[in-house]
Amino acid sequence: MRKLISVVIPAYNESACVDELSVRLDAVFAGLPQYDFEVVIVENGSSDDTYELLCKIQANDDRFKLIRLARNFRTEGGIAAGLEVVKGDAVVIMTADLQDPPEVLPELIEKWEEGYDHVYAVVRRRQGTNPIRRLNAKIFYWIVGKLTGDMIPRDVAVFRLADRRVYEAVNAMPERNRIFRGLFAWVGFRSIGVEHERAPRFGGTSNSTTLYALDVALKGVAAYSVAPLKFIGALGLLVGSLSAVGLVASLIVWLTAGFPAWGMGLSIAGAFTGVVLTCLGIVATYIGLVYEEVKSRPSFVVADRVGF
Numbered sequence: 001m002r003k004l005i006s007v008v009i010p011a012y013n014e015s016a017c018v019d020e021l022s023v024r025l026d027a028v029f030a031g032l033p034q035y036d037f038e039v040v041i042v043e044n045g046s047s048d049d050t051y052e053l054l055c056k057i058q059a060n061d062d063r064f065k066l067i068r069l070a071r072n073f074r075t076e077g078g079i080a081a082g083l084e085v086v087k088g089d090a091v092v093i094m095t096a097d098l099q100d101p102p103e104v105l106p107e108l109i110e111k112w113e114e115g116y117d118h119v120y121a122v123v124r125r126r127q128g129t130n131p132i133r134r135l136n137a138k139i140f141y142w143i144v145g146k147l148t149g150d151m152i153p154r155d156v157a158v159f160r161l162a163d164r165r166v167y168e169a170v171n172a173m174p175e176r177n178r179i180f181r182g183l184f185a186w187v188g189f190r191s192i193g194v195e196h197e198r199a200p201r202f203g204g205t206s207n208s209t210t211l212y213a214l215d216v217a218l219k220g221v222a223a224y225s226v227a228p229l230k231f232i233g234a235l236g237l238l239v240g241s242l243s244a245v246g247l248v249a250s251l252i253v254w255l256t257a258g259f260p261a262w263g264m265g266l267s268i269a270g271a272f273t274g275v276v277l278t279c280l281g282i283v284a285t286y287i288g289l290v291y292e293e294v295k296s297r298p299s300f301v302v303a304d305r306v307g308f
Contacts, residue, residue: 003107004036008089010078014042015053022057022064024102029063032106039064040082041096045072058307065307069300076178077300079158079215084173085308092161093180100159104196117166117189120181121159124195156181156193165189176299243258 009024011018018041029037043051043066051068058064067081079093089111106120111119145223158180162170170180171185185191 002036004038004087005032005105006143007037007090007105008079008082008086008093009041009045010042010075010082011041011054012045012072012075012078013046013050013052015046015048015050017058017097018050018053021070021096021098021102022061024098026061028102028105032092032109035109037063038073038086038088040086040176041066042078042081043068044074044078045069051083052148054235057308062307065304068304068306071301072302073300075158076180076198080178080299081302083167086250088164090161091162091167091235093159094159101196104159104194105161107194107196109191112161112163113195115190116192118152118184118191119161120156120184120193122193123155123157123198143153153205158232159196160184163189178299210274217225 009021025039041064043054051066054064054066056068056230067085069077069081082089090109092105094102100121108119108121118147151292162184166184166187168191174184
């Protein structure tokens with residue numbers, strides 16, 4: 001009996017890419033006749049004609065299945081919707097813009113057949129990426145790496161293959177704010193990276209921004225590390241010590257020069273206020289995540305399914 005490989009692809013405003021995506025996936029599948037494939041594309045509330053184009057693709061190839069979400073639930077919501085319905089012995093997660101080349105799938109599958117449960121794609125080089133996007137990536141991996149003890153491998157995005165045992169373990173986690181690159185790293189299993197060149201976007205416009213990268217990074221840190229909370233205590237001790245030194249210096253100036261060092265005192269007060277606000281922001285991030293979990297709202301809402 002042939003093994004089934006599922007492919008999950010979230011798609012948001014990707015009308016310029018989905019036809020080429022289906023063609024290249026079909027070519028890859030033709031080169032792997034020893035496997036069966038199913039492709040679950042999650043249309044993530046697009047404002048263009050992505051869904052209509054996907055329906056035409058599905059009508060011509062029943063290996064393609066569609067989930068249409070009620071609105072945009074970001075990449076993580078799209079992935080969650082796809083992982084909930086796949087049936088494969090393994091699942092491949094990739095993007096619809098063809099920056100994750102379908103031609104890498106055979107290498108991911110080969111490593112899986114060698115006994116690895118989790119095979120993640122490592123970006124060796126980013127082609128056609130502007131400086132802002134490269135900066136976004138560096139910011140994300142620097143923040144997450146420093147504050148999570150490098151739990152999430154550097155330069156690893158959503159592109160990966162996971163054995164059924166792995167993705168079922170991830171699906172079993174009840175949390176709502178999901179950063180899948182962190183969840184797959186957290187569950188463990190035998191893992192290995194495969195290097196590839198991240199291709200330029202085939203068409204359309206990127207939906208990733210610096211603010212979005214920072215938001216994902218902050219949520220990733222808060223979800224997998226308490227380091228920022230420990231940092232608050234250390235920072236408070238440091239600021240308190242510096243404030244004491246500043247006050248002593250101000251007193252010495254007053255006694256020796258005959259006038260108070262108001263400038264030093266105001267600077268210390270301003271620095272202290274900034275530190276307090278920063279610490280409140282860190283605590284607020286954690287409280288916000290707890291608030292989202294307590295509400296227990298789903299990670300996505302399905303509007304329609306085609307091909308199931």
